[in-house]
Amino acid sequence: MVDMLQKKVFRDTRENRWSFFAIVCICSLGIALFSGINLYVSTVENEVADYYKRANLADYWIYKAEISASDLDNIRSLAEIQEAQRRKVTDISLPGASGAVLHIHAVDEAAIINMPELLDGSKLDGSETNALLLDNRFAQAHGLSVGDRITTGEDDRQTQWLIKGIVRDVEYVYYAPEGLTIPDYHKYGFAYTNASSLPDVAFNEIILTVHEGANLSQEEISNKVRETFEGTNILSRHHQTSYRKVADAMTGVKQIGLLFSIAFFLTAALVTWITVSRMMENQRQHLGTLRSLGYSKKKITGRYALLGGLITIPSMILGWVIARYLIAESLYSIGITYYTIEATGVTPFTPHFFMSVLCVAAVTCGATMLSCRKSLKLTPAALMRPKPPAHGHRILLERIAPFWRSLSFSGKIVTRNLFRNKVRMLMGLVGIIGSTSLILCGFGLMNSINAMLDKAFDETVQYNLEIKLRTPSTGEQLSDIYDMLNSARNIDATMAFSVYLYGEGGNVQSPYLVVMDDRQKSLNFKDTEGNAVHLPEDGALITPRMANALNVDVGDTVTAESLDGTVIALKVASIVDFPVGNEVYIGKTAFSKVSDLPFLVRTLLINGQELDLNKLKSDPRISLVETKEEMRDNMLIVLESLQGFQVILILFSGLLAFAVMMVLGRMNYYERTRELATLKVLGFHRNEMKRLVLRENIWITVFGLPFGYIIGTLLLRAILDQATTPDLEISPLIAVFSIAVGFVFMLAFTMLVNYVMGRKFKSIDMVASLKSVE
């Protein structure tokens, strides 16, 4: 049964339907943002985690030139090891397909770790030769399917392979080998075959899983393995490209999303709270009447709490639809193009959703009940009398006589209105500051990314072509490649290998140690103050994010351990501000002082024009040829999740701003109809009324904008702090143009709302509004 009081609340809602609708919009946007991003992240994380489990992803990868069956047994006999398998791993190239490379794995027994997942065709039964299971992305890119044959190898040593099955593999969820930043399915793929099909290749890799209970650190496991098995490289999951990239991306999105949606939610909650309280304030006479009719306080409060429910339930539904079908779906559809996993679709619910709904319920019901309780403390008679206007005689500004005198009459009225109605001003300010900061943050994200790329690629990077070699080589071995490059202005050969870096307090990082010529001209290093830094004769250069992560400073020494266990002590000579790359730089001289490893070229950094890139690309020793422009573009694609955010950010903040302005405008209008009717009776024209009543909205916006800018900068900084990975560091920057656009946007919204409200002035019924004391 709906009782009369409930009926009244429903009817109030209908009368205020537009404000009500705007509040529902604000709340649903909050819910949507908060839960939508989380839905996406949870979906991917769960799918990936599931997949890792299902396909039994290895915990460690061990590399050695040759691994015998007894080596494998030794590893297997270690207590902590659950399972271990050995594989032959090598790259085979497809001459026909413009230098495409297949990373081929061969096992001599059924795979139990990193099990490939068959999508089409059939598995290998172990007996066939020259049959393989092919990467489905690679197959797609080349239009290959089960039963097709592919040819690999050079001129006289070609092999024909039969594609027996199309597979997906857990090691290659995000396959970007050889320092690629994004997958290139046309160029790189993987395949599985029987060990017998690769007679010339030795077993050279062991993959293993650790017992789930074993809580040994990565370091301890590595040591154990190295004890048993000298001279090996060991790689943990956290070093494995695919695993790391997926984890980093998800953490980034999650943390940024959390920060942003909390900021958004806070604005929404504050605006909702104030609006609902104001709606209740406008109900005080009704409350008085109800009380005098004998309704109990409890009953009245309970019924008004219904208002909270009336806001929460539609917000919940609308919020979920937006979260699920707009935010999560769009992020997911972008994500799934890079992550090779079984797309099971977005999870419909996460705890975040219920949490945000609960928050909305708490805010709306809390606000109604609290203001109800506050009002109901008064006697019914006191409630029915109009609320005495605040006795705050004069605003502070009036004491500044010269200023006050200089104001026009309407200026005085507007100013006084602004300052005497603090709740109204507060609500406006919160809304404006919140939405301005979010919009600016959205614009700022892009500005910051571009500024970072400019800094990295225009200021620091002085080469315009990078060539990676498949295997480390001596200078003499590369003489013909140098010949190809003889038109280049500068070539720096560098050596690079993965290391674990141990800093203070157990902090570990896994960067590349890059050894370069002392007088290299490829990277124009600068310290954080912008002074040029050269490679020192002692010690290495690290980035600020590395210094932070390791908790070290200039002069400290960090221990670097290469994957084969060689330990090098590195003194931090200087901290250089290079925003991209997870690398530590050291000069040849300094390197020779701390290590006796020979200098083998891995990468060539080239500054030159009109080089024959195709010729370079077709050289079998070269695994990657990438121009500066390509690096930059790929970087941008990696940052796509951030850019996707930016769109959501700007869109949502815009909607929030609009809804807030709308609520503000309407509340102001309804609370002041009596005043407006009086002005109308006095014969004020519409634009004169606007000047008196609506101009304050513009002032509120103008006051709010600078604060919005400040908060926006802080928010952007916090978000970018979260987005900082070992690979990437973005400093907050909001371009002047963006600020201008953001400000204009907000002002335009304010004016639009003013315009809409101004039109309503026409329909004010003077007689009805002035009939009695409201």
Added chain:
Amino acid sequence: MADIIFNNVSKDYKMGEVSIRAANQVSFRVGSGELCIILGPSGAGKTTVLNLLGGMETATSGKILFAEQDITTMNDLELTDYRRYKIGFVFQFYNLIPNLTAVENVELAKQVCKSPLEPEEALRIVGLKDRIHNFPAQLSGGEQQRVAIARAVCKNPDLLLCDEPTGALDTETGKTILGVLSDISRKMGKTVIIVTHNSLLVPIANRLIEMKNGKLVRESVQESLADLEGIKW
């Protein structure tokens, strides 16, 4: 002459299916400079007539002439200007702007007029001198009504329309307010129309219009006016 002529004026309020005739074929004439009282029980249609005359509502049928201008044919803009330049309104509940001081409330009206009085002058006329820098909430009902009258007078209108101006006041205060209104009529030569349900006010008026159920039941002219002091309340 700035006479007021009502010619068969009717006003219907439509409320869904039913329609209420709040003013039914009302005809009367008020001369310039007169003080006219519209008397009648609650619901008689007095306010309706006043609002029609003030250009706050439009008549359903009939003609209303003020200074030979038919206000029933005016559009929105013309009606606004009519209210702006010709009419001063005084309400039962004052309707002052709460966050403007007394003098500022008066100044507000001055803003939109062609030949206004000075706000201080208008406040002096209504007998409010000391508390002109107070906010409405700091003033008594009588003082607030004085401010409201000052606001209307300040516009220097041809016609002052007062709807139950003493309705919310005690008798003594009501009396002084009426004194102010009758002074405005007699000394300043303004046409003043006062709506009331209190027949005791009748003696101070030049003209009396009595209404009942939306109809005009009697119209009378009094030549000899009683002094305010002589009236027993």
